[in-house]
Amino acid sequence: MKKSFFVIPLSFLAHILIVNIVLYALTPVTYKNAFTIVFINLAWFFVTYSLDFYPTARRESFSQSLKNFFKLYILFGLVYFTSFAFLKPYPYSWQYLSLVYLMICALLMLFRIFFYWSRNLVRTKEYVHTRTVVIGRDKNLKKIRRIFDIPKYGYRYMGYFDNSKSNSPTYLGDIESSYEYIFNNKIEEVYCLASRLSKDEIKHIMNIADNSLKKIKIIPDNKELFSRAMSIELYDSVPVLNLRASPLDLEYSNLIKRIFDITFSLLVIIFVLSWLTPLVFMLMKLDSKGPLFFKQKRHGVNKNTFWCYKFRSMTKSDDSDTKMATKNDMRVTKLGKILRKTSIDELPQFFNVLKGDMSIVGPRPHMEVHTKQYETSVEKYLVRHFLKPGITGLAQVKGYRGEILRKSDIINRVRYDIFYMEKWSILLDIQIITNTVTNIFMNDKKAY
Known part of the structure; x- marks a missing residue:
């Protein structure tokens, strides 16, 4: 930014003041130990410097800086809790220290929001x-x-x-x-x-x-040839263009997504499937003959094949591995209509997520026969296989779920899947999950 020589020093000073004021107000004993204070302040400097936290690109937005902020929270959090090891005996409980740390994080985040808001406001002025x-x-x-x-x-x-x-x-x-x-x-x-x-x-x-x-x-x-997902990598002094870059190419992004998947899946399995599975089993025995679960080979990441699990919602048929469910499909059982309408039939896929075959959010996995059909007829179809398939996805919450009636349905589905791959963030995952749950209660017309 023009005339921004003091922006970085002032941002650094504001953050240091927030950290120290909160610690002084809520943990005053901390300031009786000079070594602890020096340790915390020097740690803040080295952590932010190692993350290159303050220099921001002109076109960087608040959402784009969030990944750096979360890394800062993790690293500084380790420093913060380590610093209290110098205070013996411990004057505060770990629960209290955690609340203080959360207060610091919240105030830092509020200042960051204010920083981007004020920066954008100033940039609208002619003189800058x-x-x-x-x-x-x-x-x-x-x-x-x-x-x-x-x-x-x-x-x-x-x-x-x-x-x-x-x-x-x-x-x-x-x-x-x-x-x-x-x-x-x-x-x-x-x-x-x-x-x-x-x-x-x-x-x-x-x-x-x-x-x-x-x-x-x-x-x-x-x-x-370029795409919006392009990135430039330096191989020594040779610039190399990566035309299909994704935030999930980074190890820490994959780690965050995997931790989220495991945590969320365990919660669903323990608190929902633990009692829902026997209930569905009993109702299914009253409704139709056949097993509780339906499994089918689907294509996952890198086009690898895996067994995808569902609660059975149809009667057994010879075309179950080749034909998608259609509106008023005679194969769907009475209980199956309810399971499919509420998407309960998809819940066993949380076991697929726990195994690592799937993610909670990602491109929906297709049957093998459909992959063979679309990989030659739909442009960039296979790009969606760079990611793990998901229980739900951006295409699904945008209206492109279930039966493919027109070629535009699969084309738009692929476009949304590629957009998701290029723009992934944990906040986008949460938004898609929220929209998925909302759609269940809003009578999704394509849920059949």
Whole structure:
């Protein structure tokens, strides 16, 4: 952010004050031990420094910074509780110290929310705008302009230069005239579209920018290959584009999701399935012949096959592994209609989650025959197999569950699954679970 030299020091100072004020007010004995105070404050500095916690990208939002915040909570929490080992005897109970720590976390989070709110507000003011120009014009110009036009990012787009003349009001002239314009109009950031510039032109612009304290950024010629999930990795000094990046590529993200899956599944198994399973068993024996559970081979992560479990909701048939349930399907039993309408038939899949074959939230697993059908007829269908399948998913809460009546149903399902993979967060998982439960009580028309 322009004129933001003091933002990082002030943020650091505010956080340190919050930590120390809460500790002084709620655990005053702490301040009778100088070593403990020095330990806590130095630990805060080293933890935030190791996480690169304070420097934020211009386009970073509050939700994007949450993963760093949770890592900070975990690491600083370890420091916090360790620090009380220096106080003997312990003047406070562990329950009380936990509440104090939660108070610190809550106040830090509130300050972070205020920081992003005030930052976005300040960036809407004229005097903090970053003046930018673009050199070159291709399909990326419109895309980058959409970013410049968002007030909270704090850009002021002046126009573009290109050797192809245009009547556009933002056209400023040919590439040669851009050099003088950059000097005379206090331009701070120059964006170069590589597809429209030669190697010598880019080098010349880089020299001008370096010698005049202007930031230069190159937008590569993407050949229409890039995606919103793309990331750049450095192999030594060689930049490599990862076109299918996901937050779940990171080990800690997978760990958080797995811990959530195990915890949630155990709660459902212990407090719901423990009494619901015998009840369904008794009702099923009165309703129809057959086993309690129905199992079917489905494709999971990396297209690996696993047994997916459900409460049986249909009579036994030869096409159970090839034909989806349809509206008014004669195979569905009387009890099965209730189980399917309320999604109770899916609950045994929490055992699949506990085993590690599935996740609570993810793309719904399809039958093997359907995978073979769609992998050749639906573009990017197999991308959804980069993730563990889920009991519920983003596509399902958006209305694309159950029977596939039109090709657009499976296409949109795949699009939502890929969007989920690219934008995963634990908060998104919680939101999808909440929407799934809500849909059960709102008479989902596709629950049959």
